Amino acid sequence: MDVFICSVILCAVLVSICGWKILNWLWFRPRMLEKSLRQQGFTGNSYRLFYGDLKDMRRKSKEALSKPINFSHDIVHRVIPSIHIALNNYGNNCFVWFGPRPALVVLDPEIVREIVSKTYVFQKPPGRPFIRLLARGLASLETDKWAKHRRLINPAFHVEKLKHMVPSFYLSCADMLSKWDKIVPSDGSCEVDVWPYLQTLTSDVISRTAFGSSYEEGTKIFQLQKEVAQHVVEASRSVYIPGFRFLPTKVNLRIKEIRKEVKSSLLNIISRRMKAMEAGEVTRGDLLGLLLESNSEEIKQKGSKFGMSMNEVIEECKLFYFAGHETTASLLVWTMILLSKHTDWQVRARDEVLQVFGRRKPDDHQELNHLKIISMILHEVLRLYPPAILLTRATHKECEIGKVSLPAGVQLILPPILLQRDCKIWGDDAGEFEPERFKEGVSKATRGQLAYFPFGWGPRICIAQNFAMLEAKMAMVMILQHYSFQLSPSYSHAPHHVVALQPQHGAHLILSKL
Numbered sequence: 255m256d257v258f259i260c261s262v263i264l265c266a267v268l269v270s271i272c273g274w275k276i277l278n279w280l281w282f283r284p285r286m287l288e289k290s291l292r293q294q295g296f297t298g299n300s301y302r303l304f305y306g307d308l309k310d311m312r313r314k315s316k317e318a319l320s321k322p323i324n325f326s327h328d329i330v331h332r333v334i335p336s337i338h339i340a341l342n343n344y345g346n347n348c349f350v351w352f353g354p355r356p357a358l359v360v361l362d363p364e365i366v367r368e369i370v371s372k373t374y375v376f377q378k379p380p381g382r383p384f385i386r387l388l389a390r391g392l393a394s395l396e397t398d399k400w401a402k403h404r405r406l407i408n409p410a411f412h413v414e415k416l417k418h419m420v421p422s423f424y425l426s427c428a429d430m431l432s433k434w435d436k437i438v439p440s441d442g443s444c445e446v447d448v449w450p451y452l453q454t455l456t457s458d459v460i461s462r463t464a465f466g467s468s469y470e471e472g473t474k475i476f477q478l479q480k481e482v483a484q485h486v487v488e489a490s491r492s493v494y495i496p497g498f499r500f501l502p503t504k505v506n507l508r509i510k511e512i513r514k515e516v517k518s519s520l521l522n523i524i525s526r527r528m529k530a531m532e533a534g535e536v537t538r539g540d541l542l543g544l545l546l547e548s549n550s551e552e553i554k555q556k557g558s559k560f561g562m563s564m565n566e567v568i569e570e571c572k573l574f575y576f577a578g579h580e581t582t583a584s585l586l587v588w589t590m591i592l593l594s595k596h597t598d599w600q601v602r603a604r605d606e607v608l609q610v611f612g613r614r615k616p617d618d619h620q621e622l623n624h625l626k627i628i629s630m631i632l633h634e635v636l637r638l639y640p641p642a643i644l645l646t647r648a649t650h651k652e653c654e655i656g657k658v659s660l661p662a663g664v665q666l667i668l669p670p671i672l673l674q675r676d677c678k679i680w681g682d683d684a685g686e687f688e689p690e691r692f693k694e695g696v697s698k699a700t701r702g703q704l705a706y707f708p709f710g711w712g713p714r715i716c717i718a719q720n721f722a723m724l725e726a727k728m729a730m731v732m733i734l735q736h737y738s739f740q741l742s743p744s745y746s747h748a749p750h751h752v753v754a755l756q757p758q759h760g761a762h763l764i765l766s767k768l
């Protein structure tokens with residue numbers, strides 16, 4: 255056979271294999287998954303080629319986001335309209351289609367517990383490559399690699415270490431308040447959209463706590479990262495085209511340029527730190543220093559393959575910013591909004607703050623940790639307005655959950671936003687803001703069920719949960735010491751989800767100096 259015929263046959267075989275793979279991905283596999291789910295009692299829309307429910311989802315989201323809602327905590331229909339409709343149409347055992355992948359909504363606390371406990375079985379779904387441009391690091395690692403990074407990063411967030419970060423929290427909050435002091439007249443009040451200020455506050459906190467004395471450089475890096483995030487959020491709204499990120503478009507080139515700049519700035523900071531450590535300087539208690547310390551200890555004791563590479567340290571630093579900035583800002587903004595609406599709780603919170611700290615600087619982490627009313631309020635805000643509204647996992651091979659057997663390739667949606675307001679678990683007042691329910695702690699409030707997980711649960715629970723709560727307490731204490739606040743007539747209630755649960759039109763409050 256001559257070379258030409260061989261090449262033609264080879265091409266034909268390759269084209270057939272590719273064609274089969276595409277056909278399988280787009281049609282046969284989704285249909286097989288659908289059949290298997292229906293046989294086990296799950297229901298949902300029939301699969302539609304390529305898009306699944308995505309087109310409907312986009313349309314419904316657009317409709318929901320086009321107008322604000324009356325002030326109530328009944329926000330599910332606005333924030334996740336498609337899942338809300340699927341539950342209404344098909345009941346609790348429903349699935350939705352994210353393109354050719356079906357996703358089950360899991361509403362049974364015991365099944366949620368099983369899924370988040372078995373981290374090696376139920377892993378995170380493969381994210382779009384574009385999103386991975388933001389940061390890789392702990393949150394997207396799996397199995398042994400995840401366990402190694404988690405072990406190395408854990409010491410940086412240890413409660414003992416957090417107390418050294420309290421002064422950084424204080425400085426960032428004081429900066430924000432001094433900006434408000436310039437806007438609000440000393441004997442009066444003024445309308446302020448507090449949302450951008452709270453976003454700057456939490457970003458500032460991460461720059462200070464992550465990089466300590468290299469704070470200015472850290473701030474610049476995070477500003478660049480913010481720009482990447484905006485481009486990525488924009489891209490995630492459109493249909494995913496494999497390989498599109500490699501085309502030399504204006505945005506892609508800018509992202510490439512930023513990534514290069516961020517990497518070289520972080521490399522600079524890290525190398526300086528490592529040199530200082532080698533010269534015997536003590537680490538300064540910031541996240542980067544603690545991370546490098548824990549990493550070099552591990553390498554010294556067990557060898558280099560047990561530590562993280564320079565690139566991995568860089569990715570973890572980037573991740574601190576993405577995981578910690580919008581989430582904590584979201585907690586703070588909804589706390590201010592809800593305390594503006596429920597002013598009786600604002601008064602109770604301020605009474606507690608003034609009783610414990612008076613007008614002095616709240617710089618004692620133990621006193622901050624013991625604030626009972628503030629803790630109850632933060633828990634209740636996280637219950638009704640969880641910054642991470644849904645957690646996701648996927649089956650990577652056939653597996654059993656409860657009494658059902660799921661094939662590989664099914665996504666699992668674990669929704670704090672739904673379970674945390676389920677009347678069967680929380681009672682008839684589940685939709686009301688009632689911090690009193692947390693008076694005797696979380697497990698009493700949930701009667702031991704896994705129905706409250708704003709920070710996730712199990713081995714992959716938020717590594718910085720205590721960090722975030724301490725930061726939020728510091729911010730609320732300082733705000734309550736200096737200001738009272740109420741909703742401005744121009745406030746419109748419009749929760750929506752971009753990275754975290756945010757107020758779509760800002761948080762216009764009337765601030766009054768105390």
Ligand code: HEM
Pocket residue numbers: 392393394404573574575577578579581582585640641642645646707708709710711713714715716717718719721722
């Ligand atoms: C109110 C603030 C915060 C909330 C509500 C929150 C929520 C969460 C949730 C729900 C998860 C688990 C995700 C999953 O299981 O799929 C998580 C993981 C994580 N969070 Fe947070 N977070 C907050 C603040 C922070 C901060 C301040 C940082 C860093 C400085 C941070 C770093 C991380 C990291 C690195 C992970 C991944 C942990 C792992 O996979 O082992 N978070 N967070």
